[in-house]
Amino acid sequence: MLRHYAIVPAAGSGSRFGGETPKQYQSLAGRPLIYYSLAALCRCQRVDRVWVVLSPDDRWWRQYDWTSLGHKLESVYCGGGSRSESVANGLRAAATAAHDDDWVLVHDAARPCLSQASLLALCDELADDPVGGILAVPVADTLKRADWQRRVARTESRDGLWQAQTPQMFRYGLLKRVLAEHPDGTDEASAVEAAGLSPRLVRGDASNFKVTYPADLLLAEQILQGKTRVDQ
Numbered sequence: 670m671l672r673h674y675a676i677v678p679a680a681g682s683g684s685r686f687g688g689e690t691p692k693q694y695q696s697l698a699g700r701p702l703i704y705y706s707l708a709a710l711c712r713c714q715r716v717d718r719v720w721v722v723l724s725p726d727d728r729w730w731r732q733y734d735w736t737s738l739g740h741k742l743e744s745v746y747c748g749g750g751s752r753s754e755s756v757a758n759g760l761r762a763a764a765t766a767a768h769d770d771d772w773v774l775v776h777d778a779a780r781p782c783l784s785q786a787s788l789l790a791l792c793d794e795l796a797d798d799p800v801g802g803i804l805a806v807p808v809a810d811t812l813k814r815a816d817w818q819r820r821v822a823r824t825e826s827r828d829g830l831w832q833a834q835t836p837q838m839f840r841y842g843l844l845k846r847v848l849a850e851h852p853d854g855t856d857e858a859s860a861v862e863a864a865g866l867s868p869r870l871v872r873g874d875a876s877n878f879k880v881t882y883p884a885d886l887l888l889a890e891q892i893l894q895g896k897t898r899v900d901q
């Protein structure tokens with residue numbers, strides 16, 4: 670039977686967020702931010718196991734009790750110097766369980782507002798897909814190209830442009846191969862694209878945004894508080 674496994678890269682330092690504590694451990698509604706990203710995956714019945722990829726020097730993870738997330742969760746201290754390396758190392762850790770045809774969902778630790786509806790839509794819409802795909806949202810804002818003085822050089826068309834999110838879902842064997850061959854992308858889909866394949870875009874929603882700057886925490890908190898009423 671085909672399985673769905675999740676890899677959560679969580680070995681970044683959060684340089685744009687700043688501060689002593691890495692972004693994924695910043696406090697959000699009383700828990701570390703990463704808790705919500707993991708909880709969304711752990712409570713989804715389609716997902717069989719979740720590997721969280723930590724930095725080898727991580728000293729925050731063990732300060733929390735994760736038992737409420739259940740038996741699916743496994744932590745591995747094999748994060749690398751880039752997101753892509755962390756994911757590749759996570760895939761290696763999953764090798765004991767995963768087969769080449771199993772699905773792998775890679776989800777940023779820094780996206781705490783992933784809804785069950787989007788997660789299920791991703792799994793359902795890609796169930797028979799030969800390539801796999803990603804959650805994404807059509808670009809809503811008007812796009813400006815800046816010149817060297819940070820003045821508008823021109824307005825770019827947003828036709829057909831989507832913002833990539835996570836989870837990004839590909840078969841284990843494919844993902845392992847393309848990340849080894851094309852490790853320079855900022856997401857899994859770009860490695861798949863570099864191998865000549867076209868990932869599907871599955872429409873998600875804007876609330877699954879990535880916490881990048883301190884001000885993003887407030888928005889995430891508001892979304893989570895609203896979501897608690899809808900989702901549970």
Ligand code: CTP
Binds near residue numbers: 682753778879
């Ligand atoms: N990540 C990782 N290993 C790295 C770099 C990033 O596992 N070497 C993870 C982050 O922990 C995060 C996800 O990849 O969950 C998305 O990365 P990003 O939002 O860019 O986080 P950081 O790299 O930590 O932040 P910044 O780019 O601002 O330094």
Ligand code: MG
Binds near residue numbers: 681
């Ligand atoms: Mg980064």
